[in-house]
Amino acid sequence: MTTRPLQFLRRGQPVALGNVPPDRTLLEVLREDLGCTGTKEGCGEGDCGACTVVLGEPDGHGKLRYSAVNSCIRLAHSIDGMALWTAEDLAEDPLIQPVATSTQPADQTTHHSALHPAQEAMVQCHGSQCGFCTPGFVMSLFGMYQNRVCKGQSISRAQAQQDLSGNLCRCTGYRPILDAAQQMAQLPPMAVNEADLLQKLELLALTPQAPEANLAYIAPATQAELLAVRAAHPQAQVVAGATDVGPWVSKQHRQLAQVLDVTRAAELRRIDDTPEHIAIGAAVTLTEVFARLTAQWPSLAEFAHRFAGLPVRNSGTLGGNVANGSPIGDSMPLLIALRAQVVLASQARGERALPLEALYTGYRQNVMAPDELLVRIVVSKPASSEQLKAYKISKRFDDDISAVCLVLNLDIADGTVQRASIGAGGVAATPVRAQQTEAALQGQPWTEATVQQAMRVLQAEFSPISDMRASGDYRRTVLGNLLQRFWLESQGGGAPASIAQLQATHLEDVL
Numbered sequence: 001m002t003t004r005p006l007q008f009l010r011r012g013q014p015v016a017l018g019n020v021p022p023d024r025t026l027l028e029v030l031r032e033d034l035g036c037t038g039t040k041e042g043c044g045e046g047d048c049g050a051c052t053v054v055l056g057e058p059d060g061h062g063k064l065r066y067s068a069v070n071s072c073i074r075l076a077h078s079i080d081g082m083a084l085w086t087a088e089d090l091a092e093d094p095l096i097q098p099v100a101t102s103t104q105p106a107d108q109t110t111h112h113s114a115l116h117p118a119q120e121a122m123v124q125c126h127g128s129q130c131g132f133c134t135p136g137f138v139m140s141l142f143g144m145y146q147n148r149v150c151k152g153q154s155i156s157r158a159q160a161q162q163d164l165s166g167n168l169c170r171c172t173g174y175r176p177i178l179d180a181a182q183q184m185a186q187l188p189p190m191a192v193n194e195a196d197l198l199q200k201l202e203l204l205a206l207t208p209q210a211p212e213a214n215l216a217y218i219a220p221a222t223q224a225e226l227l228a229v230r231a232a233h234p235q236a237q238v239v240a241g242a243t244d245v246g247p248w249v250s251k252q253h254r255q256l257a258q259v260l261d262v263t264r265a266a267e268l269r270r271i272d273d274t275p276e277h278i279a280i281g282a283a284v285t286l287t288e289v290f291a292r293l294t295a296q297w298p299s300l301a302e303f304a305h306r307f308a309g310l311p312v313r314n315s316g317t318l319g320g321n322v323a324n325g326s327p328i329g330d331s332m333p334l335l336i337a338l339r340a341q342v343v344l345a346s347q348a349r350g351e352r353a354l355p356l357e358a359l360y361t362g363y364r365q366n367v368m369a370p371d372e373l374l375v376r377i378v379v380s381k382p383a384s385s386e387q388l389k390a391y392k393i394s395k396r397f398d399d400d401i402s403a404v405c406l407v408l409n410l411d412i413a414d415g416t417v418q419r420a421s422i423g424a425g426g427v428a429a430t431p432v433r434a435q436q437t438e439a440a441l442q443g444q445p446w447t448e449a450t451v452q453q454a455m456r457v458l459q460a461e462f463s464p465i466s467d468m469r470a471s472g473d474y475r476r477t478v479l480g481n482l483l484q485r486f487w488l489e490s491q492g493g494g495a496p497a498s499i500a501q502l503q504a505t506h507l508e509d510v511l
């Protein structure tokens, strides 16, 4: 089986590469095929950010969407038709140009440094020592520059910390790098010429392509085509953002003979709002999903930015998290608490919907047939009396996998729990609903005595295993404590310091 030529834009010019295997990573293409060794490989599994590059694609509203992603776990073919920037491109791209300002007229702009403000700020703030992490930081800063500074937003310390949580530095320390993130907005501005770039991307899309049916990398543009290919090639590896699949390739050296990429199917990329529901396409990125969910449930803000780091959320999808079905995945406890339905589809039988928790049959096993795909996830909008809290307990605050995740969604009216909906992760072989605890709360007065009783039920409801993340005893204890925390927070005033507050205090000590 062959692949189509891989085409993308770099420095404003089309790049076309033939015979790129379906499981070749973007980092391999950059370093080994194109000799662009400025982009580094650290961990090779999405954890350190040394390999970060930025992708640009039309956002559907006449602008570009910029995403910093980990090239080490991103499949190369997934960037077909996009613009790509590495740290080596910023000062070389003719489409990145100085912007005339009121204090800096256009005819003086040639006096600006050739470095992009993301690079210049790192120099001025001494944000680099050995330099290994620097190309990755610069690209995360470039993504932040395009998404925030160019849109007139200022960058707070907290924002910089969140956007850089997927990049690790072992020598410089984070203070100078965070300084650089804030400093870049003060430097003479530069902008991507989006009109030119969008035109070039349109031209690239017009290149005649071979039919996809028997290729080794297939990325259908509609749900109907996707399901037809799924039926014809049930053995093909289904891939969305590849943040789970990528490490199977880069670390476990698994070979993928044929890949079915779900991220180009328009229906799977959409979020549809109705007065009652939010329907999220399976291939919507976690960044977009959390932006929408946080707009609806502001209490999710901390939980949202603690799901991996930004480059992983920019590639990873909600459907990938749900379909992967890890018992320590973070979105499933949330979706269970939100009483989400998952919609599966096949060409032969059409669509069927089921509660998310009914998807799983065992450790990373689910009810999906070989010709089926997960196409969307539907959550109901909340009643005004519902209180939602999502707690993630992990060893590291940023960019870590949960030891325990508990999400509580309680409808409390007239001092009584009208309805309780509770999702838990890290306590069983699959993500689970805490049905017994829900029953212990429902219809009861919202009092400390009820909570104490429900804590005992919750601690007995599951038999979590002990592993490198936590012991079973710890997990059980934490479950109960999180319910108590929810109670304290619902009472106002008596709540313990949030993890974010503790972290901020700790960071100030370290810095």
Ligand SMILES: Cc1cc2nc3c(=O)[nH]c(=O)nc-3n(C[C@H](O)[C@H](O)[C@H](O)COP(=O)(O)OP(=O)(O)OC[C@H]3O[C@@H](n4cnc5c(N)ncnc54)[C@H](O)[C@@H]3O)c2cc1C
Pocket (backbone or CB within 6 Å): 045, 046, 047, 073, 237, 238, 239, 240, 241, 242, 243, 244, 245, 246, 247, 262, 282, 283, 286, 306, 307, 308, 309, 312, 315, 316, 317, 318, 319, 320, 321, 322, 323, 324, 328, 329, 330, 331, 372, 373, 374, 375, 399, 400, 401, 402
């Ligand atoms: C550094 C790092 C940190 C991470 N941190 C977290 C974290 O904090 N919390 C967390 O929950 N996860 C975390 N993950 C895991 C991962 O990012 C998520 O599970 C992500 O949502 C996977 O989505 P994806 O689109 O990348 O899936 P992929 O890797 O593309 O696919 C995952 C699985 O789902 C299947 N699949 C994908 N889409 C569909 C579909 N539409 N229909 C049927 N099957 C499908 C694939 O065949 C595959 O088996 C982390 C990963 C990395 C690398």
Ligand code: FES
Pocket (backbone or CB within 6 Å): 040, 041, 042, 043, 044, 045, 046, 047, 048, 049, 050, 051, 052, 070, 071, 072, 073
């Ligand atoms: S090399 Fe570490 S995230 Fe890619």
Ligand code: FES
Pocket (backbone or CB within 6 Å): 127, 128, 129, 130, 131, 132, 133, 134, 168, 169, 170, 171, 172
């Ligand atoms: S400067 Fe050495 S790892 Fe960051």
